[in-house]
Amino acid sequence: MGKTKGFTFRKIFPSPHKPSLTRSRPFKAYSFVPFSPLAMLDPTILTLGGIVLGIAIIERILERWGVIDLVDQFAKVMRFILPVTFYSALIYFFATFMF
Known part of the structure; x- marks a missing residue:
């Protein structure tokens, strides 16, 4: 019969990753899509x-009557x-919307 060997928990599972001491630099994110849903509230x-x-x-209502x-x-x-009306409103929207 073989000899059983014991393992400690720390040997089986590595320690959790320690966060690095250097901080990441914040960066500015720009949106290339200038469309906002609030623009439809014209x-x-x-x-x-x-x-x-x-x-x-x-x-x-007249049909029901x-x-x-x-x-x-x-x-x-x-x-x-x-x-x-639809096409006029569409043309107006794109003509007055600031891209």
Whole structure:
């Protein structure tokens, strides 16, 4: 029978890494992406969005009331106004946003 040998805990597991005494230098991090989500809170864009949302809600209410002919007129007008409003707001946003 072989002789058993005992090991101490310190021999099996090395001691934890000691932090170095030299401190790392702080560095400045710059963002190359100038976009901020807060820029979407522009009052003009919020106003245009609110107007379009209000017209859509009015259209739904009129549809529930059964005034289908008026809803059709709203739909015809909105089919033109929505894309024009969206692209105008997009152009305005990029024209006034400081890059």
